[in-house]
Amino acid sequence: MRKQSVNLESPFVHRFVRHYQVDEDDLKKFHEIACREVHCAAGDDILKRGEKLTQVIFLMSGWVMRSRYTRDGNRQIMHILLPSDIVTPGVFVTTHSDHHICAITDSIIRLVEPTVMQQFFTDTRSVAAAFWWASQQEQGILREQIVRLGRRSAVHRIAHLFLELYQRLFLAGLVDSANFTIPLKQNDIADVLGLSNVHVNRMLRRLVGLGYIDYNGTQVSIQDLDGLASFCDFDLSHLHLDSTLATAEKRGAV
Amino acid sequence: MRKQSVNLESPFVHRFVRHYQVDEDDLKKFHEIACREVHCAAGDDILKRGEKLTQVIFLMSGWVMRSRYTRDGNRQIMHILLPSDIVTPGVFVTTHSDHHICAITDSIIRLVEPTVMQQFFTDTRSVAAAFWWASQQEQGILREQIVRLGRRSAVHRIAHLFLELYQRLFLAGLVDSANFTIPLKQNDIADVLGLSNVHVNRMLRRLVGLGYIDYNGTQVSIQDLDGLASFCDFDLSHLHLDSTLATAEKRGAV
């Protein structure tokens, strides 16, 4: 994994300072918190279904996924975690995980003791609020995923997913122009979107054919951001951004 | 809406005291909290998409839903709220709602000022933890909904949904035996499960034909709980119950 674009600062700083009203100095304290940093290789399980986790986990770099398997062996990827996301389902209550959490790429995660975390949250309320906001974002993304699966066609699902990933990478400061490296195989995309890998392939070809994106298997380049957003009925209200900030910057970045 | 079964105590008490380690006296304080109680009629909007809500809302009685509409007018019901659920997407951070919240049946909701709520949570940590747990449950349910939509067939989706609703009603003490009143039209079920109303009708008939359930449009009666659970690959780990308590009581209740 080579570094993408200008990412000298932590994705947390980018997301929470630039896109939420958190004081940069407060957030810096988060990086000095007592923790254990762990490097995961692509494919590593971070937390298996049924395991009980006693630490709060944050994703510093790399892509991670939450998934479930049905009895007949089909996989559903429910959510994709990007740098600056909270990996642990619950920050306070640690229950047995109801799903797998697995590294898609090589990743770096940070493990924090719940007591440390709670102390930090009481000391630094602004950051606590920011993580609340992040958790609201994840819920919004989950709900959007439900709409995608329930009421959108295959082409639209793919386009919609790409726009969401792009937007979230943008929030974390991991892309500047409208293209990004996607570490998902077509098979993975299929398992995110409830489709077959074959059909994902065909619809990807169609999106390219329509001129909306370029795609070569590892790199997604969105040719027509607004056009694609309109094509697949994408909007970003579920990310709970202040005003239209992100949209404005998004346009600026094209 | 006539009262269902033995529901003399609050659904909150039933859910959090009987199925979570909350002290009953602590939880009683929740019912004495400063609040405004509002009665909603079936069909009333509680919160429209885009509106900003400044109060924390709890559902005391009735069924409520979260939904979204796509550009072409299709509705996706993302989540169904039952008594004892938290209606407000976030307890602390109040953002603009990214979805509609609407009463399915006549309902009673309780509005609490965020400051009051925060004070209550700091005073009564055990209840704060319980609501954290509830919020984790909702996330688990959302993820389960994603699996349902992405990787299950129509019959299985319906069966799976019915079992989940039953289980949640059971947690809130709103059912005793394995049947319950379902206020959802077949059209609503279709919009929960990403199907057409026509196909929902046919698959409901099939479930009845297979002997798994009885269904007359308003009443669902599960004939073979374990058989149905096995049929549609249902398990309740996403509800984060302590041990197999609920399963045991479920069996006892049949």
Next chain:
DNA sequence: CGTCCTATTGATGGGGTTCAAGGCGTGTGG
């Protein structure tokens, strides 16, 4: 230079949608 993994493309079939018509119960007004 073979092996493995992923992408790609064709052919076939099925689960589910869509369109359309009819039935049934309930309420409502003449």
Next chain:
DNA sequence: CCACACGCCTTGAACCCCATCAATAGGACG
């Protein structure tokens, strides 16, 4: 008290999106 309307359920028929099966191609890697 009947007639009509309306909402919801039900059933049939045609069609289509997408899954499945299968075979080929194209790297990456040892």
